[in-house]
Amino acid sequence: MRPFQFHSPSNAAEALQKHSRDQKTHYLGGGTNLIDLMKEDVERPDHLIEVADLPFKEITQTANGGLMLGATLNNTETANHKLVRKNYPLLTMAMLSAATEQIRNMATNGGNLLQRTRCPYYFETSMPCNKREPGSGCGALNGANSKSALFGWSESCVATHPSDMCVALAALNAKVHVGQADGSSRVIPFTEFHRLPGDQPEKDTNLETGELITGIELPESEFPDHYYYYKVRERSSYAFALVSAAVGLQMQGNTITKAGLALGKVAHKPWKLENVERYLEGKEASLSTFEAAADLAFEDAQPLSKNEYKIELGKKTLVQALVRAAARS
Known part of the structure; x- marks a missing residue:
């Protein structure tokens, strides 16, 4: 060091x-x-x-009926907070699937958003990586890319974002509050917080230099009853996902009236499925509906030389998450 x-x-x-x-x-x-x-x-x-130790450790209710999650509160306290468990159980489920209890006890909410990729080329300083050393090349592009991106990658970077929490936040339509050096602040919709690699993969987010995350705003609860976070990994604990899916549904009888969906570990950012959300509205909750939704979700996937398997894996992951979300009561 x-x-x-x-x-x-x-x-x-x-x-x-x-x-x-x-x-x-x-x-x-x-x-x-x-x-x-x-x-x-x-x-x-x-x-x-x-x-x-900055004073962003509270979870408070907002004027619009949502919650504000303090940026310096740890993941364990956030996931187990009574209002999060009651109104945003999808977030609790995703957060408790991550890492170990010891790590969750230390990791902060703001820090979770800023995790760097677990691409092996990024960690190995003897290998080329544009994210670590701009201009050096992307070793994974034609190398060991079995866990790399299916969507939104560029010739400069095929890395994926590792967070579980962030996948749920994308599905829940969260917003990120940040402070600036001049004393002002701004709010960033979660889908605009992280960025695709383009020709600047060293930039994971759209934060400006020096900006400090102060809180994460959740809108009024929409999916307290029908939800599921499904995480497929190589071992049952203490492992990052190969693919994950966060699903929230509103239902009247067996009809889906609203959906919040996102995929994890398929892109440089949590992959929000807005087109699939629209497709599901008004549809009956059935296996055939969910399989069609999964086909739609992956129709624009661009596999690399060694990760084509993630398309079928991703479809099955999304279907399972939808089935389990619809079955909850």
């Missing part, structure tokens, strides 16, 4: 001001991802600004 300067600001304004002075600066929450990357010499910050 390389030398760095450590800062422990007393408030958010101080943290924002410290970050704005130097672009080789990272905010440090739980450190469950960043510290590992520093140990592997993948991330080389000159400055770390500790934000874990």
